[in-house]
Amino acid sequence: MKRLLILTSGILFLLAGTISAQPTKKLKRANALYEAGGYSEAIKLYRDDIDKISDKKELSLYLYKVGNCFRMIGEPRKAELWYEKAIRRECPNPKVYFYYAEMLKMNEKYDLAIEQYQKYKVLVPNDPLADVGIKSCELAKQWVATPSGYEITNMRPLNGKYSDFSPAYASSDYKILYFTSSREGSTGKKISAVTGEYFSDIYIAELDNKGVWSKPKPLEEPINSEFDDGTPSLTPDGNNMFFTRCKVSKRNKLGCQILAAKNSDQGWLTPKAIDLAPDSMIVAHPAISADGTELYFVSNIEGGNGGLDIWKITREEGSEQWSAPIHLGPEINTPGNEMFPYIHPDGTLYFASDGHPGMGGLDIFKAKKGEDGRWVVENMRYPINSPADDFGIIFEKDREAGYFSSRRTGSRGGDDIYMFYLPPINFNMIGAVVDDKTQTPIANATVKLIGSDGTVATMQTKDDGAFKFTLIPNTDYVVIASKKGYLNNKAKESTKGLTSSKDFDVSIPLTSTAKPIEIPNIFYDYDKWELRPESKAALDNLVQILNDNPNITIELASHTDSRGSLDYNYELSQKRAQAVVNYLIENGIAPERLKAKGYAQTQPKVVDERMAAQYTFLTVGTKLDKNFIDSLTDEEQKEIVHQINRRTEFRVLRDDFTAN
Structure with a gap:
């Protein structure tokens, strides 16, 4: 490169x-x-x-x-x-x-x-x-x-078969672009011993009203010279330009310097060097701030961290007198090379580095100052960065769009100029509230959206149970659905880390409180009432339900099968129901919201559609009492029915509970 x-x-x-x-x-x-x-x-x-x-x-x-x-x-x-x-x-x-x-x-x-x-x-x-x-x-x-959402386009109208890089805006409407090129036709008309390409010049291209770029042409003298000229940076009005000039010799090491030029009615005036270091040192890659009071640059002057570092000089507004160089510190500069700085109008610093963790040679990074005044550096990631060298990025002021340079696969010459654009990212939560048994929509349910950024939005579902919310990036969300006669339920979604638009399809099932609700997977050892460890996952879910529905009180009902005496099963089922209540109290549920009740075998299960679908020998509406069990000749089927009857359920007693 x-x-x-x-x-x-x-x-x-x-x-x-x-x-x-x-x-x-x-x-x-x-x-x-x-x-x-x-x-x-x-x-x-x-x-x-x-x-x-x-x-x-x-x-x-x-x-x-x-x-x-x-x-x-x-x-x-x-x-x-x-x-x-x-x-x-x-x-x-x-x-x-x-x-x-x-x-x-x-x-x-x-x-x-x-x-x-x-x-x-x-x-x-x-x-x-x-x-x-x-x-x-x-x-x-x-x-x-996991690429970011940027769209990348090779700017073929600007790129030739040699290197084209370091674009710079030269007008506030972004229709004039300066960039560096080593294409044929350079002012020096010589081949560089360094690269085998022509000495570089600064070129200009303009965008017409049809969105077509003009053929690039070099700036005339005194900007371009017999040496390498490039990496321009201009003030927003286009009237002041800073650029790099590197003199070369086949036998001696010569340095680079930053030149400043002013525009006039007759064109660019003779540039003047900014005296920052001896001639043998590197001072290059200028980047002027939007207000013209800060100039960032690259140098190997004494006091750096190794390799090339990014420095800056400052001046009072309207003054031509620059301060002494200020090193940007170890958050930016590494033992490697930091180059091609660009300062966004919002104060964000962009630069290229091979010393921070990256994908290839040079990667593009952005840096913002945290509350403690220290720089926080972030890699721009793929596809802005690639395994090749990526550098020299610029942005429009109010849009996540601009240009950068890259040597990636697919480039026409050595380095090419690429356009990038981040399409607007849209997130929507499109969902429905349904009955968990019948899957029919629930109209007029209240749906409340709570974001980790503090936002809260509420709406009612339509006749088809539908609801819709617009979400924002980098936010965690909880959406809670509720309706009289149903238990509240919720869902969670997050837009954190997402770099492209997405619609979240969310279905929130609500459970009716009109009938007892079975708690699946509650297990006891034979003739015991202590909860087995595998039961606790199901009971943790019940704890969550009670926390999501803080106004309900419930009865915990335990049922046994028909084997054993009625008195014995009453005692056993009561102790089992109480074991569940004790677990809920241990996990923070108020005792006054809970009632334990053992029913022994007095309330056999009635077959519903789900059970009939699971067991073909059962018919919807059949009561699984002793008479039905005795009618079965298959011992395995009898054991299945006994298992169905051995269950723990809860039913809502009140929905107006308030904590004291």
């Missing part, structure tokens, strides 16, 4: 280890280019003479250098192959395992990448970037499986 500072300036020189043997002339030239950041030209020379190296160790170090070159020009697949070759020849530089893992990650070989990060950790246990890489691989798989 042409990053307009890492590559062009060659400042971030990567040590390859000591090579002792006298290299060939081509290898000497390649080494000089490598140290100056001329990675593209260095690759050609290395490959010409690398087979002339006989020493295994020295060869491994040259293979490692070639891998570094391919990595720096944004060729992760080729870099992976060369790092693998270096490892096979036992390259002594432990960094080879880290960079090999990085390339495997960018090539979506996450499990293999984790193995290499772990090998690197053994050799360099104190480098935090290894743990970041492992975490990144784990997160990348999750994020691809």
Whole structure:
């Protein structure tokens, strides 16, 4: 990727280890280019003479250098192959395992990448970037499986076969776009030794009333020069621009600087450099705040966290005098590289980083300040981010839409400009209240919606039992249905974590209090009244029912089968009913809401449609008394009937209870 500072300036020189043997002339030239950041030209020379190296160790170090070159020009697949070759020849530089893992990650070989990060950790246990890489691989798989709701489109009218990146709005209506391009026709008219592409220029494209972009054209001098120019940032009125210029040399490391230019009736005036660091240092990627009082930038000046860091300078409104650079701190800056800042009009900072956990090379992050004044950083996730480099994002002021740069699969050239848009997210709860036995709709039931954000809404169901609520994102909801003569019931839904529109289909069954309600799965040992442990799940459900219906009092009724004496079964059933009451009291239900009653075998069950469907030898309306049981000849059928009669039920006695 042409990053307009890492590559062009060659400042971030990567040590390859000591090579002792006298290299060939081509290898000497390649080494000089490598140290100056001329990675593209260095690759050609290395490959010409690398087979002339006989020493295994020295060869491994040259293979490692070639891998570094391919990595720096944004060729992760080729870099992976060369790092693998270096490892096979036992390259002594432990960094080879880290960079090999990085390339495997960018090539979506996450499990293999984790193995290499772990090998690197053994050799360099104190480098935090290894743990970041492992975490990144784990997160990348999750994020691809659960993408955000952004829609991504390649801006083919703007992109050419070379790199196009770092878009910037140049008008308040978002119809003029500046961006950086290394396409043919650049002002310098030369090929960069770093990337093998033309030196970059700042280009302009305009959107007409039909929504069609004009053919991009370069800005004229004095903005574009014979050197690399790019990463523009403009004030909202389009009259002030800040951009990066990187001077290059095949033999020397030269830095980057930020230039400021003003627009006039005759066009852009001669830009002036902002003096922030010595010429050999990197000062790049400017991002001006909407009010023009803060300028964020990237630099490797002293005082950073390692690699490239994001800094800012400030000034009073209307002043041209900038403050000393202010480091953004460890929440933003890591031992890796933080680049391409953008400050949203709402104060949110967006930037690219390879030091925070991410999907590939550079990922795009957003950061907001918390109540304690510290930055809280969040990955923009897939599909804004990809396994490749993603960077240089911009937003419209009042809409979750804009442009960013990416080198992902499907790009036309190296880096391409992509448009993104987050469609409005709509959530609806569309439901019905029904009778739990008959499934018929219940009209005029009261439905109450309670949100975790404190919102409350209430409505009545229609004749078909239907109700509908509009929900908001990132909220938990409870919806409660109630009607006279029925037990209250509720359902839960949540919009948290959802990134696309959804309709929640909710059916809330209400149980009529006109008849006793059986509590299923209440078990006792034979001739015992103590509750067995597996009964407690059913009774916990009853506790919930009583909590949801705080105004009812109930009778707990226990029934036995017809075996045994009536007096004995009365005592046994009363103790069983009382055991249920005791459990409810232990779980917070007021004793005055509960009454225990044992009925022995005096109220045999009457077959309903559900039982008849389950047992073909039973007929709807049949009373399962002793006479019916005696008429059965199948002992298994008799035992089934006895089991049906052994039950615990409750019925509502009152619905006007109030706690004292």
